[in-house]
Amino acid sequence: MFDNSTMLVEKNVPLQPFNSFHIVAKAQALARIVDASDVRALLAEAPWAQMPKFVLGGGSNVVLTGDVKALVLKVEVMGRRLAGETAKALIVEAGAGENWHEFVAWTLAQGLPGLENMALIPGTVGASPVQNIGAYGVELQDRFDSLDAIDLHTGELFTLNAAQCAFGYRDSIFKHSSSANTDADQKALGLKDRALILRVRFALPKHWKPVLGYADIEKKMAEHDCTQPSAQQIFDWVCDIRRAKLPNPDLIGNAGSFFKNPSVTREQCADIIARDPKVVHYVLADGSVKLAAGWLIDSCGWRGKSVGQAGVYEKQALVLVNRGSVSGSDGATGGEVMTLARAIQTSVYERFGIMLEAEPVVI
Ligand code: EPU
Numbered sequence: 001m002f003d004n005s006t007m008l009v010e011k012n013v014p015l016q017p018f019n020s021f022h023i024v025a026k027a028q029a030l031a032r033i034v035d036a037s038d039v040r041a042l043l044a045e046a047p048w049a050q051m052p053k054f055v056l057g058g059g060s061n062v063v064l065t066g067d068v069k070a071l072v073l074k075v076e077v078m079g080r081r082l083a084g085e086t087a088k089a090l091i092v093e094a095g096a097g098e099n100w101h102e103f104v105a106w107t108l109a110q111g112l113p114g115l116e117n118m119a120l121i122p123g124t125v126g127a128s129p130v131q132n133i134g135a136y137g138v139e140l141q142d143r144f145d146s147l148d149a150i151d152l153h154t155g156e157l158f159t160l161n162a163a164q165c166a167f168g169y170r171d172s173i174f175k176h177s178s179s180a181n182t183d184a185d186q187k188a189l190g191l192k193d194r195a196l197i198l199r200v201r202f203a204l205p206k207h208w209k210p211v212l213g214y215a216d217i218e219k220k221m222a223e224h225d226c227t228q229p230s231a232q233q234i235f236d237w238v239c240d241i242r243r244a245k246l247p248n249p250d251l252i253g254n255a256g257s258f259f260k261n262p263s264v265t266r267e268q269c270a271d272i273i274a275r276d277p278k279v280v281h282y283v284l285a286d287g288s289v290k291l292a293a294g295w296l297i298d299s300c301g302w303r304g305k306s307v308g309q310a311g312v313y314e315k316q317a318l319v320l321v322n323r324g325s326v327s328g329s330d331g332a333t334g335g336e337v338m339t340l341a342r343a344i345q346t347s348v349y350e351r352f353g354i355m356l357e358a359e360p361v362v363i
Pocket of ligand 1 (some may be wrong): 256260280
C-alpha cells in the first residue's frame with residue numbers, strides 16, 4: 001500500500017511504548033519529525049501528502065481505540081535555550097519533542113524559576129500548549145510567550161502569540177477542528193490536525209514570586225514551617241504531592257486526569273450542595289463555580305472499580321488506569337477505557353445532572 005521509497009516513514013509501528021496508557025495499537029505508518037524540513041518532505045511526496053495526519057507528542061493525553069490509520073507524526077524536535085528577554089521576562093525556548101518535566105528541571109538548574117508548579121506533568125513541551133496544562137495554581141498560558149508551528153496542508157511556518165492560541169481551561173485552538181460549515185471567523189479558530197508545533201517559548205518573570213495558595217502547597221508550607229519557599233522547594237513539594245496521589249505512567253498506564261473539572265452556575269451549585277453538602281467546589285472570578293470531578297466520581301462509588309483491565313485509580317478517582325500494563329499482559333484496550341469512562345459519565349449525570357467532559361483525545 002505504501003511507497004517504499006520514503007526512508008522517513010516506518011510501517012506497522014507498535015504504539016504501546018509511545019502512549020502513557022500503554023494501550024496496544026499500531027501505526028500503519030509513522031514518521032519521526034526532527035525538523036520542519038521532514039514535514040515538507042512528506043508533503044512533497046505521494047501518498048503521504050494526501051493522507052490524514054495525527055500528531056503524537058509524549059502520548060500522555062490520548063486513548064487509542066484501535067490501530068491508527070492516519071500517518072502518525074512523532075514529534076522529536078529537540079533543543080533548549082535562552083532566546084531573549086523583555087522588560088519583565090526572560091524568554092526561554094524549547095523544542096516540541098523535549099520532555100516537559102526535564103525541561104522544567106532544566107530551567108530551574110539555569111536559575112530561571114516560573115514553571116515549578118507544573119513539575120512532573122507527563123508529556124512533551126509541544127503538547128503543553130495544546131491542552132494548556134496546569135497544576136497547583138499555574139497554567140501554561142500564565143508563562144507562555146509564543147510558538148512556532150508548521151501548517152500540515154501547506155508546509156508554511158507560522159508563529160502564534162498567546163491570544164492567537166485562544167487558551168481556555170485545558171483548551172486551545174489546537175483542540176478545535178476548522179469547519180467549512182461555519183463562518184470565516186469560526187473557521188480560523190480551529191487548528192486540530194492542521195498544525196504541528198515545532199518550538200515553544202516561555203516568558204519567565206525576572207521578578208519571580210512563588211505561586212502559593214493551593215491547599216496541597218499550603219499544607220507543605222505548614223509541615224516545613226516555611227512562608228517563603230524557593231522555586232526549588234515548590235518543585236520538590238509538587239513532585240512529592242503528585243507522586244503520592246497520581247500513578248507513575250512508567251509503572252501504571254494512565255493519561256493523568258481523565259475528565260475536566262466542570263463549571264456550573266451558582267444556582268446549579270446551590271442545588272447540588274442542598275443534595276450533598278460535602279461537594280468540593282471553588283467560586284471563580286466570573287461568578288461561576290468549578291466542581292472537583294474527582295470528588296463527583298468518588299462519591300458515585302467509582303474509586304477502585306474496573307471494567308476489564310481499565311480501572312479507576314485507588315488514590316484519585318479522576319485518573320483512569322490500565323491495570324494490565326505492569327502484569328506483562330496486553331492490558332486494557334482503548335474500548336475498555338472508553339466503556340469505563342462512559343459508565344462514569346452516566347452515573348455522575350444521573351446523580352448530579354452534570355455531563356463530565358473527557359480530557360484526552362480519543363483516536
Ligand atoms: N477528590 C476526592 N476524591 C478523589 C479525587 C479528588 O474527593 O478521588 C477531591 C480532593 O480531595 C480535592 C478535590 O477533589 O478536594 C480536588 O482534587 P485535587 O486537588 O487532586 O485536584 P483535581 O481537581 O483533581 C486538578 C488537575 C490536575 C492537577 C491538580 C492540581 C484537572 C482536570 N486536573 O486535579 O491536573 O494536577 O488539579 O492542580 O484540572 C491533569 O490534568 O492530568 C492533572 C493531573
